[in-house]
Amino acid sequence: MKKMEENPPQSPFFKGGGCAELRKPDRSHSLAPLLCKRRGWGRIFFLLLLCLLLFAPGGRAEEQAVAPPLPPVNVPSPGVDLWNEIRGREGTAADMGQVRTQVQGVDTGVLINTGGQEWREYRMQTLIPNAAMALGFVALAIVVFRLVRGRIPIKAGRSTHKIKRFSKLQRYVHWTTAALFVTLAITGIFILFGRYIVIPLFGPEIGGPLVYGLKRIHDFAGPLFAIALVLLVIFFMKGNMPKLLDLKWIAKGGGLFGGKHASSECYNAGEKGWYWIAAIAGAFVVVSGFVLDFPNFEQGRNFMTFYHWIHSIGAVVMMSVAMGHIYMGTIAMEGAFEAMATGYCDANWAKEHHDLWYEEVKDKAVPADSIEQASDPGVDSGKQKVV
């Protein structure tokens, strides 16, 4: 008996698994006299055998069958009414507005707001990983495209003549919107990923005020962007209407992936697509942004989180597409940036990328050196001819 008690930690009973461990004390007592007669390995073997027999599945089922299941008694929890009220479930007093509080303010009468958890899950588990993946994927796609395709040159080389592509007003509106968009995108990214980027990098002492400053910029740049976006949509509407030709352009992949160049008018389908994404997604982002930016109209939490869904999804879509637009407009293609920078594009560039438009406007091309001399690029330039 004594020896049995000294042994235990290595006792083979432990091999019986979790369930067996729980039952161990009872069994060992009842079996103790039997076990004491055996010694050493023989005893261990005997115990193992017993374990197998006693804790086999068949044996367990038998034990359960002995006790008949108790009849279920349907007694509601005493707190159930109270908790239904507190959570404002349908049909409860809280749902019908019979809840009062002396503390006046936004949503003070709501004891438990279940929408908050949904929004938390959206932000932490849906928005942040998917936004990171979308933006990362676009960046990766651009890098791969660059490596595969390289810089897109003007095949025929630069021509001696230039064609006016954008008016001064169009360029000012474009760059104002662009500057505000980039500001909002960067500050927005810091608000979205701040706890993963800024705080680990700079620490809370510097990171907090830094993000605070960026957020304030975001708050004020937003309404300005709304104005700029409306002007942008108006000033670029001409030529951006979808046409059948655009489908052909899309079918050819815009000539981006080799093959014959797809013909297009003033704006190709890619540019038109970006225009409409900017207009439609931009409208969603701007309207939802106003709801979030002006909390002084006593809008409730769930109202604001709903608009935050729209704002964040719209913003991620716009940022992803904008990355492609910025790449194509700057370093991807020879002759593309100068069109928006100076208002004039190279005649050969126009011929290669916007052939139908070139046919329309080639009579208005001007010699390149006359533009450089002129202080105002908007001077009359319709006299020269390119053959």
Added chain:
Amino acid sequence: MARMKFYCDAERCIECNACVTACKNEHEVPWGVNRRRVVTIKDGQPGERSISVACMHCSDAPCQAVCPVDCFTTTADGIVIHNKDTCIGCGYCFYACPFGAPQFPSDGAFSGRGKMDKCTFCAGGPEEADNSPAEFKKYGRNRIAEGKLPLCAEMCSTKALLAGDANTIADIYRKRVVNRAASALISGSNLQKTSFQPTLVPPELEGKASATE
């Protein structure tokens, strides 16, 4: 370490709003901010109940999870405190919190809401020296550092609001529940049938055994 908890006993709360007032006075919180509030359900009807609610110092706090600058910390006592120097006033904690605890001193246009303010369980802020003027200005009194429990619960006249170690509070509340069940047994279950009191047998099931259904 203790695990600090609030518990409001809805059977005892009389909606005197003293916890709200005491908290405001003790911490000198900004105008318009009430770290604690009393909500009455079925106001003026049979079964009316009031509950005092503030930050519940969650274990897995939603505010802490969504904060863009990660300004929340949970102390060893399980108290959720936030750093007003890091806070950017974005309002995300206000969206995520189920209890409406995070509040802002102003509701200005362009999201100019100021730094978030919420119940600190009378534990002040994370960084400054305990009960320094800087800490008091930002977070209010640090009673925990003085070895005292939150004032709202300490001065509750009916002891409906309990604050302190979760185990102790659970013990107190368990005793209350047992006593209530006992008094319902002694005086019959007709006592306050309209309220949230536990009834021994639900009226629709009286005389029935559910096994036969």
